[in-house]
Each structure stands twice: as C-alpha cells, then as structure tokens.
Amino acid sequence: MTNINVLDPGASPLDYYGFELRRLREAANLTQRQLGEVVNYTGSLVGQVETARKLPTAEFSERVDAALGTGGLLSRLVELVMRSQLPAWFRQVAELQGRASEIYSFETHMVPGLLQTKAYARAVFGALDQTDLDDRTAVRIARQRIFEKECPPLFWTVLSEAALRQAIGGREVMREQLAHLLSFESNPRINVQILPFSAGAHAGLQGSFDVYRFVSDPTIVYTEGYSSGHPTANPETVTDCSLRYDHLQAAALSLKDSAELIRRVMEDRYGEQLA
Structure with a gap:
C-alpha cells in the first residue's frame, strides 16, 4: 500500500521538496510507480523522496522536471536540499563558495572537495564513519554544481604532491x-598546480586554507579543523594568506608540468599492474 505520510513543507527543505514532488505527481495523475517508470527509477524510490526518507539527486530532479514540465522547479529546490544536509558549521562556507567569483585553495594532503570524484569522496567520508555514505557523498558532489552556473567562479588549487600519493x-x-x-587541463577556469616535494620548506607549512574573492564583498579566508570551520575577513589574515598563496603558486610547478606529474604518478603508482 502506498505510504501517504503528510509532510509539513515548512519543516525543512527536504520536506518541502517531497511535498512539491507529490503535488506535481498527483497533478499529473500519475502513481509513484508510473512516475518511476517514466523517469527510470523505482516507484519505491519516488515514494521515499516524497516522504523525505531519501535525498533526491540532481539527476532525479532533472528527469522529473522534464517528465512533468515543472520549468526546472525541482532542480532549483535540490540545491537548497543538498545545502541543508551539510553540517551546520559548514553551511556558511558552502554559501560563500556559491557566491565567490574567485576561489583559491591550498591543500596539504587530499584533493579539495570541489574537485573530488564520487568514489574518492566516499572513501574520505568512510575512513572513520560508514553511516549514510551515499547521502553524504551526494551532498558533497552537489556542491560542484557551482561550476555549472552561467558565470562559474575561477577556481585555482595548489595541491601538495602528498595529495597525489596518499592512496585514498x-x-x-x-x-x-x-x-x-x-x-580540467583545457578548462581555463579550473586550474590545478602541484607543489612538489622538491620545493622543501614552503609558505603553506601551517596548513590548508582557502581564499574566497567576491565582486563587491570583502575577501574571506577559510581554514578548517576537526568538525569546525573558521571563515574570517580580518584584513591582516587576508593579506597574510594572500601573500602565502602567491608564494605557493610561485613554488609550485607550472600548469603544464603539474599535469605531467599527475599523469606520471597516475601511471607509475596507480596504473594497471600485472599479476
């Protein structure tokens, strides 16, 4: 029997999404199973999304929008849903990333979240906690949709060579x-530089950090600890970290040489191996 839980659309973005999905489906005179067949998902999954027991994905939202002629309503809502699933301390950072015109990231030991693959993100999350891995991974990958905006941010990352060799x-x-x-080699708006081990002592030894620049708002520096984030617009911190980033870029390999090192590590360390 179909679950007919009545959601409070004001309870959360996820509840609102489920409420709207049901409203749109019923307006089209479709059962959950029928809608599932149209969009190539199970009726059970449609029901779970409608009752806020399952996170919708961007792909699911796009298919339902197309099937029901919603004008992209669910695709817009899914961004709010995904953001609401982020840890409370990180939501402000996700909002900053979404508004930034330029993002500069330095990472000491892993690929930044905005460039992670689904499998890599899942491995990162699962290192200590295996609960809700699918949902937590989907939420992280959804943040990468900022690169699909009409005017996406310029993204520049300097990665320590350790990030390439840490086998996550x-x-x-x-x-x-x-x-x-x-x-991303041919994408001028997403740039990856590698800081090689041969660089020795460098300006980022104190740890990873991001710099977010905006069209009209003050620049923000973001650092992160265990289950906590620390964004600041303090002018001295911004000046210091901006200078550090300039030095990190100067010490890092060129874009071309960085790609060659990535390619070499990929083949030598992670290539196909004979039994």
Whole structure:
C-alpha cells in the first residue's frame, strides 16, 4: 500500500521538496510507480523522496522536471536540499563558495572537495564513519554544481604532491581521481598546480586554507579543523594568506608540468599492474 505520510513543507527543505514532488505527481495523475517508470527509477524510490526518507539527486530532479514540465522547479529546490544536509558549521562556507567569483585553495594532503570524484569522496567520508555514505557523498558532489552556473567562479588549487600519493580508496579510486584532475587541463577556469616535494620548506607549512574573492564583498579566508570551520575577513589574515598563496603558486610547478606529474604518478603508482 502506498505510504501517504503528510509532510509539513515548512519543516525543512527536504520536506518541502517531497511535498512539491507529490503535488506535481498527483497533478499529473500519475502513481509513484508510473512516475518511476517514466523517469527510470523505482516507484519505491519516488515514494521515499516524497516522504523525505531519501535525498533526491540532481539527476532525479532533472528527469522529473522534464517528465512533468515543472520549468526546472525541482532542480532549483535540490540545491537548497543538498545545502541543508551539510553540517551546520559548514553551511556558511558552502554559501560563500556559491557566491565567490574567485576561489583559491591550498591543500596539504587530499584533493579539495570541489574537485573530488564520487568514489574518492566516499572513501574520505568512510575512513572513520560508514553511516549514510551515499547521502553524504551526494551532498558533497552537489556542491560542484557551482561550476555549472552561467558565470562559474575561477577556481585555482595548489595541491601538495602528498595529495597525489596518499592512496585514498585504493588504486582504482586514485587513478580515477587523478584522471579527473587531468580532465580540467583545457578548462581555463579550473586550474590545478602541484607543489612538489622538491620545493622543501614552503609558505603553506601551517596548513590548508582557502581564499574566497567576491565582486563587491570583502575577501574571506577559510581554514578548517576537526568538525569546525573558521571563515574570517580580518584584513591582516587576508593579506597574510594572500601573500602565502602567491608564494605557493610561485613554488609550485607550472600548469603544464603539474599535469605531467599527475599523469606520471597516475601511471607509475596507480596504473594497471600485472599479476
């Protein structure tokens, strides 16, 4: 029997999404099973989304929008849903990333979330906590939709060579992740530089950080600890970290040489191995 839970659309973005999905489906005179057949999902999954027991994905939302002629309503709502699922301390950061015109990221040991593959992100999340891995991974990947905006941000990352060699998720996961980094070679708005071990002491030894620049708002520096984030617009911090980033870029390999190192590590360390 179909679950007919009545959701309070004001309870959360997820509840509102489920309420709207049911309203649109019923207006089209379709059962959950019928809608599922149209969009190539199970009726059970449609029901779980409608009752806020399952997170909708961007792909699911796009298919339902197309099937029901919603004008993209659910695709717009899914961004709010995904953001609401972020840890409370990180929501402000996601909002800053969504508004930034330029993002500069330095990472000491792993690929930044905005460039992670699904398998890599899942391995990162699952290192200590295996609960709700699918949903937590989907929420992280959804943040990457900022690159699909009409005016996406300029994204520049300097990665320590350690991020290439730390085998998160195993050989296949790392090979896919490094191939993903290489896929941005021809994209002038997403740039990846590698800080090689040979650089020795460098300006980022105190840890990873991001710099967010905006069209009209003050620049923000973001650092992160265990289950906490620290955005600040303090002028001294912004000046210091901006200078550090300039030095990190100067010490890092060029874009071309960075791609060559990524390619070499991908083949030498994570390539196919004979039994």
